[in-house]
Amino acid sequence: xAFCNGKAxxxxxxxxxxxxxVILDAGAQYGKVIDRKVRELCVDSEILPLDTAVDNIxxxxxxxxxxxxxxxxxxxxxxxxxxxxxxxxxLPVFGICYGLQMLNSTFGGSVQGNTGRExxxxxxxxxNSALPxxxxxxxxxxxxxxxxxxxxxxxxxxxxxKSGNIVAAIADDKRKLYGVQFHPEVDLTENGKQMLKNFLFxxxxxxxxxxxxxxxxxxxxxxxxxxxxxxxxxxVSGGVDSAVCAALLHKALDKDQVIAVHIDNxxxxxxxxxxxxxxxxxxxxxxxxxxxxxxxxxxxxxxxINKTDPNGKKRETEQLNRTTHPEDKRRIIGDTFMKVxxxxxxxxxxxxxxxxxxxxTLRPDLIESASSxxxxxxxxxxxxxxDTNLVRELRNKGRVVEPLKDFHxxxxxxxxxxxxxxxxxxxxxxxxxPGLAIRVICAEEPYHCDDYNETHTILRxxxxxxxxxxxxxxxxxxxxxxxxxxxxxxxxxxxxQHPMMSxxxxxxxxxxxxxxxxxxxxxxxxxxxxxxxxxxxxxxxIIPRICGCVNRVVFMFGEAIKEIVHDVTPTFLTTGxxxxxxxxxxxxxxxxxxxxxxxKLSQMPVILVPLHFGRDPILRQASCQRSVVIRTxxxxxxxxxxxxxPGDQIPVELVNKMVEEIQKVAGISRVMYDxxxxxxxxxxxE
Numbered sequence: 235x236a237f238c239n240g241k242a243x244x245x246x247x248x249x250x251x252x253x254x255x256v257i258l259d260a261g262a263q264y265g266k267v268i269d270r271k272v273r274e275l276c277v278d279s280e281i282l283p284l285d286t287a288v289d290n291i292x293x294x295x296x297x298x299x300x301x302x303x304x305x306x307x308x309x310x311x312x313x314x315x316x317x318x319x320x321x322x323x324x325l326p327v328f329g330i331c332y333g334l335q336m337l338n339s340t341f342g343g344s345v346q347g348n349t350g351r352e353x354x355x356x357x358x359x360x361x362n363s364a365l366p367x368x369x370x371x372x373x374x375x376x377x378x379x380x381x382x383x384x385x386x387x388x389x390x391x392x393x394x395x396k397s398g399n400i401v402a403a404i405a406d407d408k409r410k411l412y413g414v415q416f417h418p419e420v421d422l423t424e425n426g427k428q429m430l431k432n433f434l435f436x437x438x439x440x441x442x443x444x445x446x447x448x449x450x451x452x453x454x455x456x457x458x459x460x461x462x463x464x465x466x467x468x469x470v471s472g473g474v475d476s477a478v479c480a481a482l483l484h485k486a487l488d489k490d491q492v493i494a495v496h497i498d499n500x501x502x503x504x505x506x507x508x509x510x511x512x513x514x515x516x517x518x519x520x521x522x523x524x525x526x527x528x529x530x531x532x533x534x535x536x537x538x539i540n541k542t543d544p545n546g547k548k549r550e551t552e553q554l555n556r557t558t559h560p561e562d563k564r565r566i567i568g569d570t571f572m573k574v575x576x577x578x579x580x581x582x583x584x585x586x587x588x589x590x591x592x593x594x595t596l597r598p599d600l601i602e603s604a605s606s607x608x609x610x611x612x613x614x615x616x617x618x619x620x621d622t623n624l625v626r627e628l629r630n631k632g633r634v635v636e637p638l639k640d641f642h643x644x645x646x647x648x649x650x651x652x653x654x655x656x657x658x659x660x661x662x663x664x665x666x667x668p669g670l671a672i673r674v675i676c677a678e679e680p681y682h683c684d685d686y687n688e689t690h691t692i693l694r695x696x697x698x699x700x701x702x703x704x705x706x707x708x709x710x711x712x713x714x715x716x717x718x719x720x721x722x723x724x725x726x727x728x729x730x731q732h733p734m735m736s737x738x739x740x741x742x743x744x745x746x747x748x749x750x751x752x753x754x755x756x757x758x759x760x761x762x763x764x765x766x767x768x769x770x771x772x773x774x775x776i777i778p779r780i781c782g783c784v785n786r787v788v789f790m791f792g793e794a795i796k797e798i799v800h801d802v803t804p805t806f807l808t809t810g811x812x813x814x815x816x817x818x819x820x821x822x823x824x825x826x827x828x829x830x831x832x833x834k835l836s837q838m839p840v841i842l843v844p845l846h847f848g849r850d851p852i853l854r855q856a857s858c859q860r861s862v863v864i865r866t867x868x869x870x871x872x873x874x875x876x877x878x879x880p881g882d883q884i885p886v887e888l889v890n891k892m893v894e895e896i897q898k899v900a901g902i903s904r905v906m907y908d909x910x911x912x913x914x915x916x917x918x919x920e
Contacts, residue, residue, distance in 0.1 A: 253440045254278040256296040258286060260304030260314050260332040263746060267873055268302055268330070268419040270642065271427055276442035277434050288319040298326040298438035300430075301333025303417060305750040307382045308335040308345055326410035326437040328366075328430075331380060334413030338404065343388030348400075348716070351782045352378035353747045353914035354775050355422045355876070358402045364394035365436055366403065366412055366429045376402070376416035376423040377874055379747060379913050381782065383415065398718035410437045420874040422911070449645065450482075450652050453637035457486040460635040461590050467493045467575055468592040470521065472510030473665050475594030475638060478650045480519055482637050483592055485653065493582070493589075494519045497574050499567065500527025501669030501812065504820040513659050526574045530671075531555045531807065533570040537562060555807045558676040560744060560753075560920035563807075567668040572628075591628055595636040596643060596872075642871040643836075663837045664872075670815050672920040675843045677802045680740030681755070689781050690798065693736040693757055696777060700730035716780040725776070728769045734761045735794040738784075740802060741843055743919040745785030746912065747778070752785045758906065760790040767880045774877075774909035786915040788863060788906040791893050795847055803857045805844035811860075814901050815842040818862045821895040829888050835878055839865040840896075841919045846903045859903035862896050864889070866908070867917050875912045 255272055259265045259281050272279040280294075284301070291299070299320060306313045314332075318340045321327060329337045335345050356378050360367040367374070374395075384401040387393060395403035395414070403414040412433060418426030434440045457466075468483055470476040483492045494514070498507045507523065514521050532555065536548040551562045554570075572591075579586050628634045638646055643664065650660040666672055692709050695702045702710055703726060714722065737758050745752040757777050759770060774787035805811055819840040826832045841863040849855040866884060869875030878884040893905045908915070 253442075253444060254280060254294070254296055255298050255300060255434065255438065255440070256286075256291060256294065257281045258284045258299060258301045258316070258320070258333075260284045260302050260336075261306070262302035262304050262331070262417075264417055264419050264873055265302045266640075267642075267871060268300055268430075270871075271419045271430055272300070272434065273444065275427070275431050275434055276444050277440045278444040284314045284316050286317075288317050288323055291320065291325075292323060296325065297440055298328070298434065300433075301327065301329045301336060303331030303333065303379070306332065307347070308332070308339045309347075309382070321409075321411060326433065327412065328433045328437075329411075329413035330417060330419070331415060334384070334404065334415055335382070337411055337413040338384050338388045338391070341388035341390060341406075342386075343384060343391070344386040345382050346385040347382050348380075351381045351716075351747060351779050351914075352397065352400070353380075353778055353785075354378065354911045356397055356775070358395050358397045358416070360395040360403065361393075364403075364405050365407065366405070366414065366418075366432050367394065368432050368436070370425050370428060374423075374425055376418070376426070377420050377913075378402075378416050380415060381747075398721070412437070417874075421870050422874045422876070449641070450649055453482050453649070454486040456637050457483060457592075457635055460632075461487060461491070463491070464588055464590055465491050465493060465584060466590040466592045466635060467495060467579060469571060469575060469667075470494055470496050470510070470514055470519075471665065471667055472496070472506065472513065472662075473594070474643070474650055474655075474660055474662055475596055475646055475664070477514065477517075477594075477655060477659055478646050478653065479592055479594035479636075479638060480514065481517060481650070481653045481655060484517070484519060489520075492519075493522070493578070495522045495524060495575065495578055497524045497526050497571060499530040499570070499669060499671070501530070501567075501671040501807075503665065503670065503823075504816050506665070506669075513656070517655065522578065524574060524578060526570070529574060530567065530570050533566045533573075535566045535569040537565050554671070558678055558806070560672065563671055563676070563920070564668055567671060571667070587633075590633050590635055592635045592637075594646075595639050596641060596646060642873070644870050661833065663832065663835070666918060670812055670819070671807055672918055673819075673839055673841045674805065674807060674811055674815055675741055675743070675841065675919060676805050676807065677741060677844045678804050678806075680800060680802045681742050682740055683783070685783055686738060686740075686755075689755060689783055690738040692781055693738055693777065693784075696725065696729075696780060697734040697736040697759060697773065698729055699725040700727075713780055717776065721776065724772070728772065732761065732766045732769050733763065734759050735796060736760075737795050737798060739843075739845060740799055741845065743786045744916050745910075745914045746916055747782075747785060747914045752914070754783050754785040755781075756786045756788060757781065757784045758788050758790045758795065760792070760794040762794045765789055765791075765880070767882075767886075771877075771879055771909055775911070778910075778914045785913075786908065786910045786919075788908050788910075790847070790904055790906045792904055793848070799845060799847065801857045802844040803846050803860055805842075805860060811842065814860065814899060815840065815862075817899050818842070818896045818902065821899070822864060822892045825888065825892050825895065829885070831884055831888060834868075834883060835866050836869045836872070836875065837865075837867045837917060839867070839918055841865060841908075843906075843919075848903065859901050861904040861906060862899075862902055863906045863908055863919070864892060864896075865917075865919070867912070869912070869917075872917060873912075875917065877907075877909050877911065880907070
């Protein structure tokens with residue numbers, strides 16, 4: 235990853251001001267990633283609200299405008315407002331997703347909802363004579379996340395890219411107005427950086443003379459400015475984020491100012507706390523260890539009844555060990571961390587009002603939590619434990635220092651290397667603060683909405699598409715409306731060669747589709763034959779597009795599942811449940827480390843789900859076992875990413891060995907492999 239480091243020469247100061255781009259935020263999950271990509275191209279940028287007045291944009295002297303995507307459609311009654319004059323003020327404009335809709339709508343075009351969605355990496359066809367695609371091949375892999383598309387192109391615009399029959403990009407070269415349906419700012423759009431560069435340098439006339447100051451130096455200065463002579467408490471989990479934060483504090487402040495605490499919440503991996511202690515004391519940190527498992531198991535908190543009104547009436551949650559809702563789990567854990575931290579401060583006879591809290595919060599944490607520090611219009615995908623209401627209250631009081639809040643994971647790792655942290659610590663796979671608590675899918679009853687049976691039927695039609703064409707079904711048109719002729723030919727060929735079964739699992743997982751949080755079904759594919767991974771991964775892309783209420787697709791090892799799973803094994807955060815997951819997680823990661831492939835993956839969550847397969851429906855055997863999901867993930871910034879395909883990014887033999895070892899753990903019914911990219915699925919299941 236290239237960054238523009240160092241300081242610009244004094245003579246470049248005027249040019250730096252003149253070469254600033256404004257990013258108008260419509261609530262995209264990737265708004266800050268746009269900012270980062272622009273700065274990587276050595277062009278300064280500033281993020282402003284979408285409804286910023288045109289006069290303010292004119293006065294600032296920006297060279298061009300980029301409009302982010304967002305969770306809304308221009309046809310929605312509560313769609314974000316904007317000043318249409320931004321398109322007629324003479325500045326080049328690059329609209330992304332919602333920005334494309336704004337452009338098209340303003341000039342007389344229209345947008346309609348589709349029967350299917352596109353969420354994930356797809357190949358589009360581009361006009362490589364058009365400015366955004368100059369120098370690129372005619373086929374481009376891009377990230378699409380939408381359920382609406384252009385049905386009438388605005389006057390004066392031409393179509394410069396298509397995804398099947400869907401308009402993927404438009405342009406008006408005369409007015410230097412460009413719009414794309416995909417996200418050029420993320421890694422899943424393989425040449426997105428070049429597309430942005432074409433806009434910045436050819437349309438806007440930028441020269442790329444902006445340079446970023448030393449990241450480490452700016453972090454240290456921020457810590458000193460915020461903390462002053464006060465003491466600061468830093469909660470360290472052993473992950474790279476909190477370790478880098480602690481190391482920065484150690485370098486910026488006097489030793490007696492920094493209170494480093496590791497809180498064992500009872501949800502750590504096997505031997506995790508001991509490893510945390512050993513690795514961080516090697517850095518010279520005086521680390522205080524606190525075992526607070528009992529407080530977390532029995533923890534409660536208060537959450538808003540109306541999530542759109544955080545200051546309104548609140549309700550008390552269940553105890554954590556009786557809670558099934560993922561958002562409640564995260565909020566309880568985050569708030570309990572704060573309560574335990576206050577107890578630590580009190581035990582040290584310090585005044586909590588005079589002690590600052592330091593966190594290794596990253597930009598993706600704030601974006602997914604819909605923090606105002608990241609975006610005014612973004613939808614909350616999940617509440618991170620370091621961005622709960624209690625943390626936000628402390629922020630409002632000016633008592634939180636988060637030196638890494640503008641950075642992504644790979645940038646934090648670069649800072650860690652600059653600080654001299656051990657390579658094994660810098661490159662460790664991320665482990666969430668809530669730990670295994672969010673890797674147990676808790677449930678008391680199955681998830682069956684009104685669309686369950688219909689979605690289950692459509693899934694069966696997809697995995698048996700060749701047969702479906704011979705015996706047409708009433709729901710076949712749903713598949714045809716969401717796919718191209720080429721894709722249907724591919725589906726028929728794949729399903730003819732590789733017999734498969736599918737089932738809709740009666741559980742929910744968290745996803746991100748169209749810049750919005752989804753809490754939807756998981757689709758499972760199984761087979762009596764050895765898995766043909768290229769076919770399975772293609773299905774994993776197509777299924778969420780056809781079935782909008784599915785945000786995750788897994789392959790299930792073992793015999794094909796023929797029966798519908800109607801119930802779940804009641805599952806809560808009990809010691810027995812956690813022990814089962816802890817052992818499965820340990821075995822999988824031990825094999826990954828021994829294989830040498832740990833460095834090839836960015837993360838590998840192991841998830842426990844409350845599902846017992848293969849029970850005899852006639853005997854009505856009770857659901858008492860649970861199943862495990864292996865979730866491999868490859869990414870640079872954790873805003874988007876892909877699963878590792880067995881036989882390509884990870885050996886088939888390694889995956890099979892993991893399955894074999896996990897299957898030996900008592901109480902495990904089946905093992906599954908998550909084949910979902912982000913989007914439509916998030917990295918974690920909760």
